[in-house]
Amino acid sequence: MAPKRPQGAGATHERGPAQGSQPVPRAPGSPELYAALDLGTNSCRMLIAEPRGAGFHVVDSFSKSVQLGLGLERSGRLSRGSMTRTVQALRICQQKLKRHKVRRMRLVATEACRRADNAADFIDRVHRETGLRLDIIEPEEEARLAVISCAPLVSPKTENLLVVDIGGGSTELVWIDLAKVAKKDRPQAIMRLHSGFVRAISDVPEARVVDWISVPLGVATLREQFNDVEDDAARFALMSWFFEENLADFSPYHATEPTERFQIVGTSGTVTTVAASHLGLKRYDRTKVDGLRMSSQQIDAVIRSYLSMGPGGRRADPRIGSDRHTLIMSGAAILQALMRCWPTDRLSVADRGLREGLLYAQMSADGVLDEQSVRPKGTVSSPRRG
Template sequence: MLIARPQGTEFEVVDAFSKPVHLGAGLAEYGTLAPAAIKRTLGALRICSKKLRQHGVKHSRLVATEACRRATNGTSFVNLVRRETGLDLEIIDPAEEARLAVVSCAPHLGEDAEQLLIVDIGGGSTELVWLDLSGVSARNRAKALVELDLTKRGGGTCTRTARVMDWKSVPLGVATLKDMFHDVEDDCAKFALMSCCFEEQIDEFVPPEIGDGANCQIIGTSGTVTTVAASHLGLSRYERCKVDGVSMCRQEIDQVVQKYLNIGPEGRRKAPCIGTDRHELIMSGAAILQAILRVWPSSRLTVADRGLREGLLYSQMSAAGVLGDRPH
């Protein structure tokens, strides 16, 4: 949760709250949200509800994503949340989730990027959005992302509009991919299987005419990407100001992932930049990340410690006319 007020071309965070609840735990196997996961999530949402009341928030948008989309009891869960906390959750579709991921990354768009791939690795799904910005002037490119309409693909170019070349919502995220291979005991074998499985899902999501990817930028937004970046930087504890916006080449990412494999599950649990909340999911996320980098023609990844929350804020403030032209 993020509570913020507009401030020029950005926003000022008034309060923030985040707690891992693993709502989709067991979803791949049973098709429903588990009682324990629902209980954990309700506990976190009660805290959110209290903070919203304390700050007198007047405009809000509260969303649920892949876990609620897929679960047979997803709608029942949303109704339960409304009764128990007073919060009105909206189950958004994959297109809206992907759009918000793009909007959140606008501040990290490079001025020379003509082709852009946004990667958002979630718990239950992974969103991939490929944009052509070659027809948008450099000064208007960030604004073009904020105003993006994913329902319009291809077409002609103009100075204000990003062309949506393709987008895909892969129904595999860090939790669902991990659950698929829960019975594989060997750590390295499990990682290889997860990465190959995800690559099969995106084998057709490859740009045919980008060439060597010199003007292609990949921006990654997720706990996986930020954790890998923190490990690459050698941080003893996570520091958002050092991670957000950092760039890594493919070799640097591969080195971090290999280190994760070398230290094994117990080493990952004790690693300060991974921690007990994320150690069970980091390898499925890394498998997804490496699969994407194998098929996409770009040698570097820009890390964004941003996601749906920031995308929601940018989108709402832009629509209300209270946000400047270029987030930064």
């Protein structure tokens, strides 16, 4: 499939419980709860949260690798086993939603369901067996939601921003021009993009989406395309080259030179895993990872260490984790290609994405957030996404 692009051209939250832990007790009279569920090509993730100030407080969460898109590249269909695994995970989500009496929710599916010939049948099965109604969202909405979740990580110096969301089945890139927005207003200007990338003409300087693209290659789909290449290093090089080829038409500013006014924010399990490896974390700590800035040299050093380990070493490395070792090199190939293409030698790491964007968009639409301020980096925390 060809990359998708448009016609024309932060949420914040505090630490929530990890999967399997008890929900956070809530005081009587607490604000109404909201839920966001992201069913991707590889994982099923959900957050349940209550509005708090300019952001939200997570009271329960769920995350599980379901491999919904396994075999999709070859068959064009969701397999029976993948659908069964996913429905089982969604039953747990349904139980959590019922336990917390959540009425305001957005439950979405992304690239695997966009591409599968039998997606409609799967969505019907989910509703029949769990009562949940999944909404298959378009690439632009997926990109938009990832962008607004990263707003608190944008530097006041940033005039051109690239947000990259590496998913299981696709990778979204959004290039935003902030040059005409006052420095103090830049995070809030980005959050206002939740209503659409094409903005109405206004006298107030706003964030301008110069270009965006959805490449139908994520950590799972890219790995599957090169599954027949046995040599580990050769497979990595081919994946990185192939992803870069798919970016050929996405270059809003060909002549831009390296500058502090350009910032890349990367949101994905790949990016947070590379950051955790760089920090040498034996146990993942979101407070140390979210907002970390890494240089190209630091990223390359981590990737070289992954290659030197080989598949067996990566499987045993606690920094990578047993649920990510098979996909980390395809994600690293995407990340390395991105860092070769853009005029900066630094990447800002974001442990936030689609779920946080879904929560922010719902709460903002209901008017329950204090949108006059955006809390700075460091006040947020959530389970790692992938």
